[in-house]
Each structure stands twice: as structure tokens, then as C-alpha cells.
Amino acid sequence: MKSLAELQAIKDKMKDKVVLREGSGDIRVVVGMATCGIAAGARPVLNAFVEGVNAEGLSEKVSVSQTGCIGICQFEPVVEVFEAGKEKVTYVKMTAEKAKEVVEKHLKGGNVISEYTIAASKL
């Protein structure tokens, strides 16, 4: 059985690390989690980002957070990526698979996947 003692071990391990507070990374990934987003599948998208960022070792650089309605319900699940000095990137109609790709190519590799952005879907 999992025990609170294991949490203590996690705490001790964290002591040596920089504690990352929400929004303190260089890149902020924000997932819309209002009714429309949740109904369209935002929960697995959010989890794919959380898993992917950890798996790629990007936790120090990238924070994943949630917000309410982004205002473009027909494009949900919507994910915004903020990076200092760069224009905001808005990914639309996201899935867990696309999220994994965004982690690899964009968050890790630095290349925006234009075909998943709102700009592409408006054409």
C-alpha cells in the first residue's frame, strides 16, 4: 500500500531541486478547462502534456496549467503556449496524441506545429 512515508521521500528529494511554481517556467502551456473544453476532451489533453513534459525532462522549463473558457468553444480543446519574447501559439481541436507531438516538436524541439494552430484551421 502507498503510504504517507513515500510522500516524505518525495519531499526530501525535492529539497535539492528548484521548486517550480505554476507559471514560473520559461514556457507556459495553458489548457482551457471550462465546460466546453472538458466536454470536448481537455482532460486527456492536459494529462498528456503533464506526462510528456515530465518524460522529456522539461519540468524545469515548461509549466502546465489550466484556465477557464478561452472563448472559442467550437475549437475546443484549446491549448495556448506562451513563451517570453515570442508570439502566443494557440493550438486547437487538440487530442492526447497531438499533445505528445507538441511536447516533442514544439516544447522540446522549438518548432511550432502550424497545422494544429488556429491560424491553420481558419483557412
Add this chain to the structure above:
Amino acid sequence: MKELSLNILDITENSVKAGATLTEILIDETDNLLTIKIKDNGCGMNEETVKSVVDPFYTTRTTRKVGLGVPLIKLAAEQTGGKFSIESSVDEINHGTLITAEFVKGHIDFTPLGDIVSTITTLIQGHPDTDFKFVHNKNGAAVSLMTTEIRDVLGDVPLNTYDVIKWIEDYLFEQYNEIH
């Protein structure tokens, strides 16, 4: 919504938005009924607001944006022959909201609970500084989690630390395995 756990996520997001420092998600399950209670100590709503939140077509003089979250869970409950109720108070000391939705499990329109563990971890991931209490009673056995207890151990380590979220997920899965 495809799963009731998504309705729960949606409703609980409202509680957090309402400034709740503690939100309780209580599920009581018997052979034929599943009852979901979501109780928060947020700012609460006055009577007019409650009406407009329950019925999206109820109009007040002040036109304000209301979502569909509450009507969706109400409909999901009522279409199984179950019940829905909402109580809210804006009292200075005892403010908060309690939403109760009862579902008849055997009904053809019953939506399964789905991945409730994912809903709980998602809530904690997104709102590491507010507290959640989760209890799922199923035929006499229970699965439970209190973030206050976790916070006591972790001190200033944020609850949305990856390892902590994973611990919470495993902790809940283990409990579910025991009661199944």
C-alpha cells in the same frame, strides 16, 4: 459529457473559481443508485444566480454569461429518473454551495462514472493551493483522499509536483483495487 467524472470535474472547477478553499467530492454508490455531492465553501450564489445557473433560459435584468455545466449534470441525473438539487448561501460566515445529483444506475440513459481518478488528479494539478476531499463509498467500502493530509507531509513542496500527482494517482488506484 461522456463520463460523470467529467461532469464532476466541470462542476468542481466552478467551486474553485468561486474561491473555495475546500471542495468536497462525495460519491455514494449502492447497487442501484449513484449519488454525487459537491460541496464547497466558495462565495456562494444568491437566489437569482442559482436560478440562472440551473436554467440557462432564465433571464435576469442583468444579462450575464452563464455556462451549461450545472444544467448538464442536472439533465444527466434526471434523465435516469434520478434527482438534482442545489443549495447555496452567500452568508458572511457560512457561504458555499452544495450540489447533489442522484443517478439510477440501471437506467438505459445512465452515464458511467468513468475515470474519476483522472478527475481528482487533474483538479489537484490545476489547483495545488486549494484543498479537496474525496470520498467514494461503494457498498460499505470506501476510497478516500484528503489533500490537507498530503499538504501536512509535503510542507512547501507544491501538490502539482509530478511525483506527488503520480503518488496520488497510485494511492487512489490501490484503494479502488482493494474494494473491487
